Amino acid sequence: MTALWVAVIIAAVGSYALKLAGVSLPESVLNHPTVQRIAHYLPIAMLAALVITELFDGGQRYAVDWRVLAGLAAGVLMLILKRGLLVVFLVAIGVTALLRLVG
Amino acid sequence: MTQPHAGPPAGSGPELPAAVRRDILRSAAGLGLYAGAFGASYGAVAVASGLSVPQAMVLSLVLFSGASQFAFAGVLAAGANPFAAIPAALLLGVRNAFYGVPVTELLGPRWPARLWTAHFVIDETTAMAVGRPTRPEQRYAFWATGLVLFTLWQAGSLTGALLGSSVDPAAFGLDAAAPAVFLALLWPALRRGRRDRLVRVRLVAFAGAALALLLIPVAPAGMPVVAAAGIAVVAGLAPPGREPRGADAEEPA
Numbered sequence: 001m002t003a004l005w006v007a008v009i010i011a012a013v014g015s016y017a018l019k020l021a022g023v024s025l026p027e028s029v030l031n032h033p034t035v036q037r038i039a040h041y042l043p044i045a046m047l048a049a050l051v052i053t054e055l056f057d058g059g060q061r062y063a064v065d066w067r068v069l070a071g072l073a074a075g076v077l078m079l080i081l082k083r084g085l086l087v088v089f090l091v092a093i094g095v096t097a098l099l100r101l102v103g
Numbered sequence: 104m105t106q107p108h109a110g111p112p113a114g115s116g117p118e119l120p121a122a123v124r125r126d127i128l129r130s131a132a133g134l135g136l137y138a139g140a141f142g143a144s145y146g147a148v149a150v151a152s153g154l155s156v157p158q159a160m161v162l163s164l165v166l167f168s169g170a171s172q173f174a175f176a177g178v179l180a181a182g183a184n185p186f187a188a189i190p191a192a193l194l195l196g197v198r199n200a201f202y203g204v205p206v207t208e209l210l211g212p213r214w215p216a217r218l219w220t221a222h223f224v225i226d227e228t229t230a231m232a233v234g235r236p237t238r239p240e241q242r243y244a245f246w247a248t249g250l251v252l253f254t255l256w257q258a259g260s261l262t263g264a265l266l267g268s269s270v271d272p273a274a275f276g277l278d279a280a281a282p283a284v285f286l287a288l289l290w291p292a293l294r295r296g297r298r299d300r301l302v303r304v305r306l307v308a309f310a311g312a313a314l315a316l317l318l319i320p321v322a323p324a325g326m327p328v329v330a331a332a333g334i335a336v337v338a339g340l341a342p343p344g345r346e347p348r349g350a351d352a353e354e355p356a
Contacts, residue, residue: 007185008158011175012165014189015196020221022203023212030204038339039201042332043170044304045311046195047289049331050174052315054282057181057327061320071279075286085287086140092283093144096276 067103071096119239127231127244128251134227135251138169142259144280145172147267149260151277152180156264163260167253168225170288171196174328177281182324191328202229209233209241223249303338310334 022030029035055069056062075092083091142163149159154176162172171192178188202224206212209232212220223245232245272278292304311331318327 004154004158004179004185007189008154008161008175010186011171011189011192012161014193015166015168015171015199016222018193018196018200019203019224020217022200022224023207023217023221025200025203027204027207030201033343034339036201037343038336039197041304041307041335041338043195043198044289044292045307045331045335045338046174046191046328047170047285048308048312049315049328050177050191050285051282051289052312053181053319053327054177054285056316057319057324059182059324060322065278067276068279068282071276072282072286075279075283079287079290084137085284086137088287089140089144089280089283092279093276096279097274098276100274100276 067096067099070099119243123240124243127235127240127247130231131244131248131251134231134248135255138227138252139255139259141169141284142256143263143266144277144284145169145176146260146263146265147272147275147277148173148180148263148280149176150264150267151272152176154179154264156261156268159264160257160260163257166192166196167222167256168196168199169256170285173281173284178325178328184323184325187323187325190332191325194329194332198226199224202226205229205233206245209238210245223253225249225252227252307334307338310338 030039051072055072056064071092071094074095075088078088078091145163146159149162149172150156154162159176162175166172166175174195175188175192178191179185203221206220206224206229210220228245228249231248232241235241235244267277289308293301293308295301296304311334314334315327315331318330322330
């Protein structure tokens with residue numbers, strides 16, 4: 001079994017274990033205010049970091065594709081215009097694909 | 104704890120009016136449509152990141168949490184060691200554990216029903232269940248959303264993974280898919296909520312992004328994202344200020 005398979009299985013089973021813990025642990029553990037605040041901030045900090053690494057991470061060096069940046073900028077415009085997730089997503093990949101086609 | 108429930112998962116009270124059911128199913132179908140489209144993009148991105156079609160599908164079937172799956176693929180695409188993708192995916196999945204609290208309160212699953220209820224505790228099912236006024240509606244909303252979403256997420260993932268292995272995902276701009284998804288998921292948190300909390304939420308997002316940016320050249324792939332989790336811990340441990348009182352309280356930034 002390759003390392004990648006092992007990693008896939010650990011991540012998959014781990015994710016299920018987290019969900020199971022959520023419906024099994026005594027409520028007092030998860031309802032602690034500090035624990036809840038951390039849990040609330042966790043996806044916010046990580047999603048922000050993921051946007052950055054998706055855009056600039058070239059494997060321990062900075063790398064940017066301006067077409068992806070432009071696609072994301074178009075996506076941000078859709079977010080500001082309060083469009084749904086699907087529109088944001090389609091516009092972002094559409095603009096990137098179009099720029100790649102012409103440039 | 105209220106009315107424990109150990110019955111079959113899809114079982115819904117016969118007392119539920121047809122109109123309510125239709126309403127719930129319509130919302131679930133709308134979410135399912137998104138799930139299908141996102142699933143397709145996930146499948147294509149996953150395959151482009153180096154996962155095989157079966158590996159991409161194991162993540163969809165068992166991990167079953169969109170943001171975590173995108174994160175796994177994203178970290179994998181950026182770096183060498185596949186194990187670096189695990190902490191990013193799991194830390195993002197921590198929120199699902201916290202959804203367990205309202206879901207348990209509303210659905211009251213007992214053993215062994217907890218085993219299969221747990222699998223469906225994600226953003227959408229929790230939001231749909233919490234948004235309903237009565238227990239039968241909440242239970243129906245949870246399961247209808249969960250099963251529709253699960254089915255369409257799998258169908259989408261498989262389609263995307265198969266298509267992604269036969270075409271060049273970059274030509275379709277799919278490398279913009281993951282950042283767009285992450286930003287779209289983050290966006291509502293940055294825009295909505297009480298003013299004093301919003302300041303801190305934006306600060307956390309900014310600090311997470313800045314730390315990740317600084318760490319890119321020095322930390323191994325995957326670590327910039329995990330390090331950002333540290334920002335959340337620090338922000339969570341910091342005193343919450345005057346949170347419980349007035350919504351307009353100024354947050355010392």
